[in-house]
Amino acid sequence: MAAYFSLFIECLPTLLSGLEMTLFMAVLSLIFACIIGVILGIFSISKIKWLERIATFYIYVVRGIPLMVLGFFIFFGIGGGLNLQFSALTAAVISLTINASAYMAEIFRGGIQAVDIGQVEAARSLGLSYIQAMMRVVLPQAIKIMIPAILNQFITTIKDTSILSAISVRELVMNGEIIVARNFKPFEVYSYLAIMYLIVITILSLITRRIERNMSYDSRGK
Numbered sequence: 103m104a105a106y107f108s109l110f111i112e113c114l115p116t117l118l119s120g121l122e123m124t125l126f127m128a129v130l131s132l133i134f135a136c137i138i139g140v141i142l143g144i145f146s147i148s149k150i151k152w153l154e155r156i157a158t159f160y161i162y163v164v165r166g167i168p169l170m171v172l173g174f175f176i177f178f179g180i181g182g183g184l185n186l187q188f189s190a191l192t193a194a195v196i197s198l199t200i201n202a203s204a205y206m207a208e209i210f211r212g213g214i215q216a217v218d219i220g221q222v223e224a225a226r227s228l229g230l231s232y233i234q235a236m237m238r239v240v241l242p243q244a245i246k247i248m249i250p251a252i253l254n255q256f257i258t259t260i261k262d263t264s265i266l267s268a269i270s271v272r273e274l275v276m277n278g279e280i281i282v283a284r285n286f287k288p289f290e291v292y293s294y295l296a297i298m299y300l301i302v303i304t305i306l307s308l309i310t311r312r313i314e315r316n317m318s319y320d321s322r323g324k
Contacts, residue, residue: 109290113281120277121298127191127273128260131198132206135259136252138199139206144236146211157207164204170265173197177269194266194273202259209251213244246317253310257303264299274298 145157164172177193180186188196217240225235267276278295282288 106290109285109287110294113291113294116277116281117274117294117298120272120274121302123191123271124260124263124273125302127195127198127263127266127271128256131195131202132252132256132259134195134199135202135206135255138203139210140241142203142207143210143214144233146207147214161204161207164200169197169201169262170268172201173266173269190266190269190271193269194263194271197266198259198262201262202255205255205258206252209248209255210244213248213251214240216247217243250310250314250317253306253313257306257310260302260306261299 142157142160145153146161148154148157173193176197177188177190181188181193214236221239221243222232222235225239226232230238263271263273264275267273267279270276274295278291282291285291
């Protein structure tokens with residue numbers, strides 16, 4: 103047991119560096135995914151048919167492609183086929199963004215539809231355009247409803263980053279594999295990875311549950 107913890111202390115700086123990269127990719131990609139998700143969420147409930155079809159097609163295609171295949175396509179396919187110099191990190195963030203944005207679009211669609219349509223009509227009667235009514239009236243209320251779902255998607259995105267070790271991104275799993283290649287102790291190293299993921303995911307899950315409880319208390323108070 104002493105050797106197990108001694109090895110952990112020895113590996114910790116490299117593992118923390120990988121964890122930092124994992125969280126960086128997850129946060130950055132989720133920010134971009136939220137932006138795309140808002141747009142697609144609005145498109146998906148639009149009365150303009152071609153906008154709705156664009157959103158539906160995007161969500162259908164992206165959700166049907168495994169993340170690893172998407173990462174390979176962007177890094178090797180687009181990068182090699184079009185002779186573009188993508189770094190592994192750039193390709194990973196783009197892949198995570200595209201993948202998460204399809205799910206964020208559904209989250210935003212559900213959140214927007216949860217707001218009483220009468221508020222949109224009231225905002226329109228006051229002279230606001232459809233987009234202004236969405237941005238100023240609907241979205242501020244919808245975001246409160248969507249926060250738990252967004253945090254759950256963030257948790258999923260953190261776990262998804264491990265898949266992109268396949269394109270040599272120096273995230274947590276990739277750094278773990280490098281350590282294993284040096285010391286040939288896969289049981290110990292991969293157990294460290296599992297524990298670190300478990301700690302991060304548990305903290306985020308507890309935060310999500312706390313927010314959900316607070317929201318439920320607020321709704322009862324109203």
